[in-house]
Amino acid sequence: MKIGIGLPGQKIIAAARRAEALGFDSVSAADVLTGDGSPAMDSIVVHSAVAAVTERVTLDFGVVSVPTRPVVMLAAQIQTLQHLSGNRVRLGVGIGGFPGSPFWRAVGAPVSSRGRLLDDALEVLPQLIAGEPTRGVTLAPGAAVPPLLIGSGEAGLRRTAKYADYWLPSQVTPAQVTAAKARLHEYAAEYGRPTPKIHLGVHVVLNDEPARQEMNARMGAFLGTTPEQTAEVTIGGSPRRAADRVAAYVEAGVDEFTVVLDGADFDQQLELVAEARSLL
Numbered sequence: 206m207k208i209g210i211g212l213p214g215q216k217i218i219a220a221a222r223r224a225e226a227l228g229f230d231s232v233s234a235a236d237v238l239t240g241d242g243s244p245a246m247d248s249i250v251v252h253s254a255v256a257a258v259t260e261r262v263t264l265d266f267g268v269v270s271v272p273t274r275p276v277v278m279l280a281a282q283i284q285t286l287q288h289l290s291g292n293r294v295r296l297g298v299g300i301g302g303f304p305g306s307p308f309w310r311a312v313g314a315p316v317s318s319r320g321r322l323l324d325d326a327l328e329v330l331p332q333l334i335a336g337e338p339t340r341g342v343t344l345a346p347g348a349a350v351p352p353l354l355i356g357s358g359e360a361g362l363r364r365t366a367k368y369a370d371y372w373l374p375s376q377v378t379p380a381q382v383t384a385a386k387a388r389l390h391e392y393a394a395e396y397g398r399p400t401p402k403i404h405l406g407v408h409v410v411l412n413d414e415p416a417r418q419e420m421n422a423r424m425g426a427f428l429g430t431t432p433e434q435t436a437e438v439t440i441g442g443s444p445r446r447a448a449d450r451v452a453a454y455v456e457a458g459v460d461e462f463t464v465v466l467d468g469a470d471f472d473q474q475l476e477l478v479a480e481a482r483s484l485l
Contacts, residue, residue: 206455208482209233209265210475211406211465212251214244220471221255224262227479231263231295233406233463236270240308249282256290264293267406267463268356268373270301272314276326277342280333287334287348296330297373298323299356320360327353327368354404365401366392371461375406376428376438379457386458402460409440409447410468411477417441420467440464444481451485 209231210224221232232255234248252264264286269279287294300319303309315322332339336347355365357374365372366389374385382403390400408424410417417439425435440450451462468474 206485207461209463211463213471217251218254218258221259223475225259231265233265233267235267237302238308239303239306240311241306252286263295264290265295266297268297268299271298271323271326272301272319273312276329277333280330281344284334284344284348287351292349294351295354296351297354362389363392367396369401371402371404373404378437379453382454382457382459403458404461405454405459406463406465407440408465408467409478411444411447411474413468416468444477445484447481448484
């Protein structure tokens with residue numbers, strides 16, 4: 206069972222080092238640049254720094270907002286990061302969140318037709334990263350093409366089945382995972398591809414009831430769900446309870462996890478998640 210950690214907005218380097226020391230399999234950088242003053246850092250630059258101070262953990266993107274980046278430039282950056290990190294990149298891509306935000310307007314990113322733009326990018330990204338002649342350019346020397354992960358949603362399921370190695374959902378229940386995995390298998394068969402794996406992103410607060418309630422309230426407001434519904438897609442309580450919830454997701458069909466720690470004390474939460482992992 207592979208479990209990774211979503212990197213926090215602060216003390217990123219220390220967090221990545223600690224996650225690796227505790228035996229976690231990957232670290233993930235979010236790509237949520239809105240340009241309205243919200244704390245955020247460019248995910249590719251974050252992983253460039255993390256690659257320099259770690260040796261083993263996989264560098265996951267959860268996910269790169271493809272509409273905000275020219276595809277050839279994105280390929281060049283990922284190819285470079287592959288070389289610098291020793292081929293530790295796993296490239297999560299999606300249509301991006303917060304279209305129409307100041308950042309999106311400033312870079313001229315489109316609000317509509319983002320799915321089509323992502324599909325067009327997926328047709329050429331692997332070849333560009335590999336250094337094959339594509340769209341009139343050859344990025345050399347070629348790099349190992351990283352595993353591809355694609356964000357959630359029904360369109361994401363079909364896109365994953367056609368192009369990717371992993372489906373990357375979040376805020377889903379075990380029952381929803383089971384249903385989605387069946388559809389993913391059907392779609393992959395249509396394209397003559399093996400069924401992609403499922404890598405779930407889940408928000409966690411352990412042994413901190415006020416923080417858990419705050420997390421569920423915030424996410425419930427964002428998702429438009431009741432407290433009971435929100436609790437179904439987050440993990441709280443003791444390390445033992447967290448391990449049991451993870452086991453339920455595994456039984457439903459999840460292959461890997463990225464844990465996003467919502468507690469105020471990142472180091473303490475990281476230790477508790479490591480304890481939960483040891484109970485699996």
